[in-house]
Amino acid sequence: VIPIISGKGGVGKSTMSVNLALSLKDRGYTVGLCDADIDTPNVPQIAGLPEGIVLQITEDDRIIPYNWNGINVVSLAFSFPEGAPVLWDDSQKQEAIEQVVRLTNWGDIGYLIVDCPAGCLTADTMVYTNPSGFSEVATMKEGQMIHSFAGELKTAENKDRNGIPH
Numbered sequence: 001v002i003p004i005i006s007g008k009g010g011v012g013k014s015t016m017s018v019n020l021a022l023s024l025k026d027r028g029y030t031v032g033l034c035d036a037d038i039d040t041p042n043v044p045q046i047a048g049l050p051e052g053i054v055l056q057i058t059e060d061d062r063i064i065p066y067n068w069n070g071i072n073v074v075s076l077a078f079s080f081p082e083g084a085p086v087l088w089d090d091s092q093k094q095e096a097i098e099q100v101v102r103l104t105n106w107g108d109i110g111y112l113i114v115d116c117p118a119g120c121l122t123a124d125t126m127v128y129t130n131p132s133g134f135s136e137v138a139t140m141k142e143g144q145m146i147h148s149f150a151g152e153l154k155t156a157e158n159k160d161r162n163g164i165p166h
Contacts, residue, residue: 001101001111001112001114002020002111002112002113002114003114003116004016004017004020004113004114004115004116005116006116006118009039009040009117009118010118011118013037013115013116013118014035014037014040014042014043014046014115015046017033017035017043017113017114017115018033018043018046018047020113021033021071021111021113022069022071024110024111024113025069025070025071029110029111030070030107030108030109030110030111031070031071031072031109031110031111031112031113032065032071032072032073032074032104032106032107032109032111032112032113033047033068033071033072033073033074033112033113033115034073034074034075034100034101034104034112034113034114034115035073035074035075035076035077035115036076036096036097036100036101036114036115036116036117037076037115037116037117037118038076038086038088038093038096038097038117039086039117039118040117041075041076041077042115043073043075043077043115044073044075044077044078047068047073049066049068049073049075051082053066053075053077053078054078055074055078055079058105061103062103062104062105063100063103063104063105064104064105065104065105065106065107066078072104072106072107072109074100074104076096076100093117097114097116097117101114
């Protein structure tokens with residue numbers, strides 16, 4: 001699982017998410033893309049997905065992702081009418097992200113890119129995939145344990161090239 005996280009909006013998380021998913025697919029990997037940005041779910045627009053996609057649910061309450069050029073995509077934009085305000089606090093957003101990531105039938109994917117809402121995942125949380133293949137949200141303390149088994153965790157920064165002060 002590769003969460004795309006930032007403390008603020010408008011820094012290109014959705015663009016990075018879509019481009020990373022396409023790049024991994026072009027390299028032969030199977031990819032899932034989760035647009036978990038409840039406030040501004042831009043992945044459908046950036047990816048050029050058709051309007052009006054609605055989440056499909058199986059009989060056992062699993063979400064069926066939309067297949068976009070071989071990439072399994074789920075966006076919270078598929079859950080709400082276009083332009084409808086979503087008035088949730090951070091804990092409700094966090095719960096929605098957890099449910100979408102956990103309940104989606106991603107299939108046999110090598111990578112799951114998660115476009116997170118600005119500031120929703122706090123500095124002491126992270127998203128990871130456990131050995132059984134299910135994605136979970138964990139505290140950084142748990143993450144340190146995961147890190148000891150999984151190896152180095154990577155980050156990407158694009159603020160310097162955009163002139164964003166840090």
